[in-house]
Amino acid sequence: MLESPGAPPPHDSRQADTGLPVSVPSTALFTDQYELTMLQAALHAGTAERRSSFEVFTRRLPEGRRYGVVAGTGRVLDAVENFRFDEQMLGFLREQHVVDERTLEWLAGYRFRGDIRGYPEGEVYFPGSPVLRVEGTFAECVLLETVILSILNHDSAVAAAASRMAVAAGDRPLIEMGARRTHELAAVAASRAAYIGGFATTSDLAAGFRYGIPTVGTSAHSFTLLHDSERDAFTAQVDSLGSGTTLLVDTYDVAEAVRTAVEIAGPGLGAVRIDSGDLLLLAHRVRQQLDDLGAHGTKIVVTSDLDEYAIASLAAAPVDAYGVGTQLVTGSGHPTCSMVYKLVARAEADEPDAPMRPVAKRSMGGKSSAGGAKWAARTLDASGVAEAEVVGSGEVPSELADRLLQVELVKGGEVVGREPLEAARERHRAAVAGLPMSAMQLSRGEPVLPVEHR
Amino acid sequence: MLESPGAPPPHDSRQADTGLPVSVPSTALFTDQYELTMLQAALHAGTAERRSSFEVFTRRLPEGRRYGVVAGTGRVLDAVENFRFDEQMLGFLREQHVVDERTLEWLAGYRFRGDIRGYPEGEVYFPGSPVLRVEGTFAECVLLETVILSILNHDSAVAAAASRMAVAAGDRPLIEMGARRTHELAAVAASRAAYIGGFATTSDLAAGFRYGIPTVGTSAHSFTLLHDSERDAFTAQVDSLGSGTTLLVDTYDVAEAVRTAVEIAGPGLGAVRIDSGDLLLLAHRVRQQLDDLGAHGTKIVVTSDLDEYAIASLAAAPVDAYGVGTQLVTGSGHPTCSMVYKLVARAEADEPDAPMRPVAKRSMGGKSSAGGAKWAARTLDASGVAEAEVVGSGEVPSELADRLLQVELVKGGEVVGREPLEAARERHRAAVAGLPMSAMQLSRGEPVLPVEHR
Numbered sequence: 001m002l003e004s005p006g007a008p009p010p011h012d013s014r015q016a017d018t019g020l021p022v023s024v025p026s027t028a029l030f031t032d033q034y035e036l037t038m039l040q041a042a043l044h045a046g047t048a049e050r051r052s053s054f055e056v057f058t059r060r061l062p063e064g065r066r067y068g069v070v071a072g073t074g075r076v077l078d079a080v081e082n083f084r085f086d087e088q089m090l091g092f093l094r095e096q097h098v099v100d101e102r103t104l105e106w107l108a109g110y111r112f113r114g115d116i117r118g119y120p121e122g123e124v125y126f127p128g129s130p131v132l133r134v135e136g137t138f139a140e141c142v143l144l145e146t147v148i149l150s151i152l153n154h155d156s157a158v159a160a161a162a163s164r165m166a167v168a169a170g171d172r173p174l175i176e177m178g179a180r181r182t183h184e185l186a187a188v189a190a191s192r193a194a195y196i197g198g199f200a201t202t203s204d205l206a207a208g209f210r211y212g213i214p215t216v217g218t219s220a221h222s223f224t225l226l227h228d229s230e231r232d233a234f235t236a237q238v239d240s241l242g243s244g245t246t247l248l249v250d251t252y253d254v255a256e257a258v259r260t261a262v263e264i265a266g267p268g269l270g271a272v273r274i275d276s277g278d279l280l281l282l283a284h285r286v287r288q289q290l291d292d293l294g295a296h297g298t299k300i301v302v303t304s305d306l307d308e309y310a311i312a313s314l315a316a317a318p319v320d321a322y323g324v325g326t327q328l329v330t331g332s333g334h335p336t337c338s339m340v341y342k343l344v345a346r347a348e349a350d351e352p353d354a355p356m357r358p359v360a361k362r363s364m365g366g367k368s369s370a371g372g373a374k375w376a377a378r379t380l381d382a383s384g385v386a387e388a389e390v391v392g393s394g395e396v397p398s399e400l401a402d403r404l405l406q407v408e409l410v411k412g413g414e415v416v417g418r419e420p421l422e423a424a425r426e427r428h429r430a431a432v433a434g435l436p437m438s439a440m441q442l443s444r445g446e447p448v449l450p451v452e453h454r
Numbered sequence: 455m456l457e458s459p460g461a462p463p464p465h466d467s468r469q470a471d472t473g474l475p476v477s478v479p480s481t482a483l484f485t486d487q488y489e490l491t492m493l494q495a496a497l498h499a500g501t502a503e504r505r506s507s508f509e510v511f512t513r514r515l516p517e518g519r520r521y522g523v524v525a526g527t528g529r530v531l532d533a534v535e536n537f538r539f540d541e542q543m544l545g546f547l548r549e550q551h552v553v554d555e556r557t558l559e560w561l562a563g564y565r566f567r568g569d570i571r572g573y574p575e576g577e578v579y580f581p582g583s584p585v586l587r588v589e590g591t592f593a594e595c596v597l598l599e600t601v602i603l604s605i606l607n608h609d610s611a612v613a614a615a616a617s618r619m620a621v622a623a624g625d626r627p628l629i630e631m632g633a634r635r636t637h638e639l640a641a642v643a644a645s646r647a648a649y650i651g652g653f654a655t656t657s658d659l660a661a662g663f664r665y666g667i668p669t670v671g672t673s674a675h676s677f678t679l680l681h682d683s684e685r686d687a688f689t690a691q692v693d694s695l696g697s698g699t700t701l702l703v704d705t706y707d708v709a710e711a712v713r714t715a716v717e718i719a720g721p722g723l724g725a726v727r728i729d730s731g732d733l734l735l736l737a738h739r740v741r742q743q744l745d746d747l748g749a750h751g752t753k754i755v756v757t758s759d760l761d762e763y764a765i766a767s768l769a770a771a772p773v774d775a776y777g778v779g780t781q782l783v784t785g786s787g788h789p790t791c792s793m794v795y796k797l798v799a800r801a802e803a804d805e806p807d808a809p810m811r812p813v814a815k816r817s818m819g820g821k822s823s824a825g826g827a828k829w830a831a832r833t834l835d836a837s838g839v840a841e842a843e844v845v846g847s848g849e850v851p852s853e854l855a856d857r858l859l860q861v862e863l864v865k866g867g868e869v870v871g872r873e874p875l876e877a878a879r880e881r882h883r884a885a886v887a888g889l890p891m892s893a894m895q896l897s898r899g900e901p902v903l904p905v906e907h908r
Contacts, residue, residue: 029660030638032631033671036659037695041673045690047680054676079638092663098671100694138680145674146658149634150641177486180603181790184484184533186637187604204600205490206483209546217487217552219495220599222508222797225813226501226592236499240554241491251815330789336635336780343676359679361705 027079028110029089030147033098039139040103048139051347051356053373056118056132056152058125062160062334064444067435069163069428070131071193072155073121077415079147080112112140113413117406119376120417122159122196122428124435126389126447130374130406131339138346145341153339154186155193157331161308162197163432164332165324167440168311173200173321175216176207177303178329190329196424203323211421218246218273218301218323230257234264244270246301249286250277258286262293271299271320279304280317287318307332308442345373358393377403378449386434392454481533482564483543484601487552493593494557502593505801505810507827510572510586510606512579516614516788518898521889523617523882524585525647526609527575531869533601534566566594570864573830574871576613576650576882577859578889580843580901584828584860585793592800599795607793608640609647611785615762616651617886618786619778621894622765627654627775629670630661631757632783644783650878657777665875672700672727672755672777684711688718698724700755703740704731712740716747725753725774733758734771741772761786762896799827812847831857832903840888846908 042048061068085093085107093099093107114136125131132148134141165174176194179187184206191199191207201216202208208215219237227233234247234257243265249257249272262269272290274282279302290298302314303323311322327333342361347354358371372393377400381387390400409417432439439448496502515522539547539561547553547561568590579585586602588595619628630648633641638660645653645661655670656662662669673691681687688701688711697719703711703726716723726744728736733756744752756768757777765776781787796815801808812825826847831854835841844854863871886893893902 027638029663030633030641031659032633032657033659033662033669034657034673035671037671037699038673038677038691041677041691041694042680044694045681045686047690050680052676052680089663093659096662096669098659098669138676142674142676145676146634147638150636150638153635154637154640179484179486180600180795181607181792182604183608183637183640183643184481184601184604185639186608187484189637203486203488205485205487205547205552208487208550209483209543215487215550215552217489217491219488219492220596221815222506222592222596222599223492223495225797225815226496226504226506226800227499232499236501237492237495240495240498245491326790326792335784335789338635338780341634343679346680361675361679 026082026084026086026089027147028083028085030079030150031143032146035143035145036093036099036103036107038142039106040099042138043103043106046350049137050350051352051354052136052138052141052343053345053356054134054141054145054341055130055344055374056148056339056341057128057130058337058339060127060338061447065160065334066439066441066445066448067124067126067432068337069156069159069197070119070121070123070125070152071159071196071424072151072189073118073409074418074421074424075151075155075189075192076132076148077409077418079151080116080144080410081415083110083112083144083147085110106139110140110143111413112136112144112410114140114410115408115412116410118409119405120407120424120427121419122424122426122431123405124428124431126449126451128391128451128453129389130376130391133373133406135373149339149341151189153337155189156337156339157335158190158193158329159197159428160334160337161328161332162194162199163428164308164442165311165322165328166198167432168308168315168442169322170315172319174198175201175203175301175321175323176328177203177323178325179204181326182329187329192421194328195421196428198425198429213421219248221248221251224248224251231260231264234261238265243268246271246273248273248275250274254282254286255289258289259293262290262295262298267293267295267298269295269298271301273301273303273323275303279310280314283314283317283319312442344371376405378405379403384434385436386449389449389451390454391451394454397454480536480538480540480543481601482537482539484533484604485597486600489597489599490547490553490557490561492596493560494553496592497557497560500804503591504804505806505808506590506592506595506797507799507810508588508595508599508795509584509798509828510602510793510795511582511584512791512793514581514792515901519614519788520893520895520899520902521578521580521886522791523610523613523651524573524575524577524579524606525613525650525878526605526643527572527863528872528875528878529605529609529643529646530586530602531863531872533605534570534598534864535869537564537566537598537601539564560593564594564597565867566590566598566864567867568594568864569862569866571860572863573859574861574878574881575873576878576880576885578885580903580905582845582905582907583843584830584845587827587860589827603793603795605643607791609643610791610793611789612644612647612783613651613882614788614791615782615786616648616653617882618762618896619765619776619782620652621886622762622769622896623776624769626773628652629655629657629755629775629777630782631657631777632779633658635780636783641783646875648782649875650882652879652883667875673702675702675705678702678705685714685718688715692719697722700725700727702727702729704728708736708740709743712743713747716744716749716752721747721749721752723749723752725755727755727757727777729757733773734768737768737771737773766896798825830859832859833857838888839890840903843903843905844908845905848908851908
């Protein structure tokens with residue numbers, strides 16, 4: 001189901017994905033300039049090849065949130081694989097004097113040959129969880145900082161909002177329809193993240209094309225206004241799209257529109273959409289009216305600036321599906337995740353087998369962090385519910401060996417952690433189900449698991 | 455200055471822009487599915503060719519904001535020009551049964567042939583300002599809704615935040631460095647919008663490559679931690695990049711780092727960057743120390759979760775430049791603009807020369823809007839300061855004829871409104887300078903101009 005038959009098979013080669021319109025041939029310039037100037041200076045100093053471990057983590061969750069959601073991992077793998085400097089890019093860097101010739105030469109041969117481990121996509125995380133670890137030479141790892149953070153910070157923010165909305169919606173399907181509220185390509189990634197977080201479908205055709213997410217559509221007020229009457233508009237839509245279509249009933253008078261809709265489509269009308277007004281009140285009224293008209297199977301879809309709280313407030317209303325836009329794609333108040341990419345360990349010296357040394361920023365100001373490459377495990381209580389996130393940097397205690405969270409994603413430069421989007425979605429569902437019940441509360445609170453440092 | 459010598463000349467043909475890595479060959483799938491199903495139904499009903507006027511506007515500014523900033527217009531023109539359905543896309547739509555064969559055939563020949571007028575890029579706007587008007591057949595206009603809104607909602611949100619930050623920063627330059635906090639392609643558009651809003655430079659290489667925005671870089675804590683001492687790190691950086699470089703001084707102890715920095719680079723050191731701690735206090739201390747060391751020309755760059763308020767609070771501190779990330783790319787609390795794309799007028803009948811009729815949604819719920827295609831003018835008081843935004847839908851009063859805000863952007867499908875990015879930036883500077891002084895207040899307030907409807 002998740003393959004788009006019309007699209008080329010994704011990831012079938014080391015070539016840049018040409019699954020237009022939402023891929024880009026190279027990700028190498030989605031990079032802050034200082035990554036390249038640091039590379040130049042390290043090449044000059046002879047320190048560029050020092051073995052290094054970088055880790056991605058957050059120092060905190062957005063205020064009041066109970067858990068974070070890892071999303072974007074699959075896109076990170078694409079980005080790493082397609083991180084190459086072609087002649088045109090090198091020409092730009094040369095003309096702009098961004099780096100020197102020696103560095104340009106090094107960049108021309110760049111391919112990431114290191115290792116990446118991390119929380120699998122869809123997994124939940126907490127403050128300090130080592131979400132991703134990138135290991136290799138300093139040079140090859142530092143270049144990936146910006147694009148990895150861009151992807152994880154954006155996608156995880158959307159997935160976290162989606163997850164809360166999915167909790168609030170319960171068994172009712174959520175439709176992602178936020179494309180018009182965010183950058184056109186961020187929208188495609190947002191659809192993907194929302195799907196992982198529990199959304200069922202998207203309105204965004206590019207997301208269907210690129211990621212095989214099921215697409216849906218209803219109609220807009222403009223369609224009704226184009227026609228001489230609402231009756232004409234409904235007739236046009238039902239004639240062309242069938243009685244299973246969704247008719248928009250709030251352009252003029254809702255009660256009259258519902259009456260007209262059932263008259264034209266018959267009691268087999270697929271659904272009606274309400275996009276304004278008091279949704280709680282209207283949903284009850286419209287359901288009653290539909291039932292009175294014998295349209296017991298006609299569903300009610302509501303849209304109109306919904307967030308997780310509005311969705312929850314409609315739990316007792318006869319609503320069959322929620323369409324969510326703005327609040328989803330903007331992370332419901334938290335459009336980014338504050339993930340950072342920090343050097344946590346590096347070789348003592350320049351020899352390939354030099355021992356690793358933990359490193360960390362130490363100045364005042366609250367931005368210090370623990371050094372050393374870290375493992376993470378989630379412990380369970382007697383009833384199998386998650387109890388704590390345990391993070392450590394030495395040997396893994398034997399009792400935690402089968403509770404480790406990180407998985408191999410890239411090994412020696414080869415992507416080994418590719419998986420279908422469906423797997424991340426299912427993993428997320430299972431991860432949330434395994435958390436204490438308070439994870440489901442929408443109210444503000446502390447992270448639902450304590451993080452223990454070993 | 456704003457052309458990237460290494461990049462191909464943008465917009466030199468009707469071909470999709472291949473200025474990698476940040477263009478996409480077609481924008482046609484950045485579209486909500488319902489645009490296509492509405493098209494199908496309208497083709498079926500014979501109403502698809504009715505002449506229509508769609509307008510983009512907002513019903514309100516984000517709470518407390520004094521003005522909005524139009525940004526993204528140049529990207530809209532690219533998107534309209536590159537909105538074509540190729541075989542692969544049509545194949546996808548066919549396989550997924552999104553629309554019928556007749557509609558696919560229509561889409562295969564799609565090119566926008568209508569007209570677009572709007573506020574020029576960089577101009578300010580207010581609630582109800584008719585920011586963009588798209589005219590043509592219903593069919594050709596309705597398809598553009600999603601991608602136009604995506605671009606304007608995102609880019610204008612970032613530009614509005616940038617503009618406030620630029621007001622707060624006064625003559626001090628602002629560096630855009632938010633790439634890691636937002637989607638990797640949204641980041642490129644954000645750099646562009648920030649530049650229009652008054653930022654001077656960006657850290658994002660793709661933004662330099664694609665839009666010719668000047669790029670800059672400093673260095674990260676990881677570079678210091680890679681080396682055996684801060685002294686080694688600074689030496690490596692200065693040796694390779696010259697004494698004009700910017701050294702990051704808050705990895706360990708700021709005072710010691712500043713001492714070491716000047717010792718290594720000499721008093722000609724370009725700048726130091728402070729990325730944590732009490733920036734106000736540290737800026738004063740570091741300035742004093744630099745001056746004591748004879749490094750009077752060494753600049754101080756501050757970064758660390760700055761927003762317009764933090765920037766304003768540093769106005770009296772000896773700071774030379776601000777680097778801004780998260781709060782810029784997330785619109786400083788308002789990551790989207792709530793612009794809508796509404797059918798405001800359409801032909802009475804299906805004949806090409808049928809008169810136009812204003813249309814508008816009329817149901818309860820606060821989403822109704824005024825029908826009719828609108829003009830807009832900005833009136834000035836006796837001293838030449840903007841006084842009101844006048845919006846009307848009939849004849850333009852003669853006294854307003856030379857104060858009209860909208861310009862031609864697309865005429866008969868041909869883009870006529872292309873301009874250098876620098877023009878939008880300069881226009882924005884002039885537009886803000888022409889507003890009443892209260893526009894400059896960062897505190898919450900009403901829109902700085904009243905909107906009068908004629």
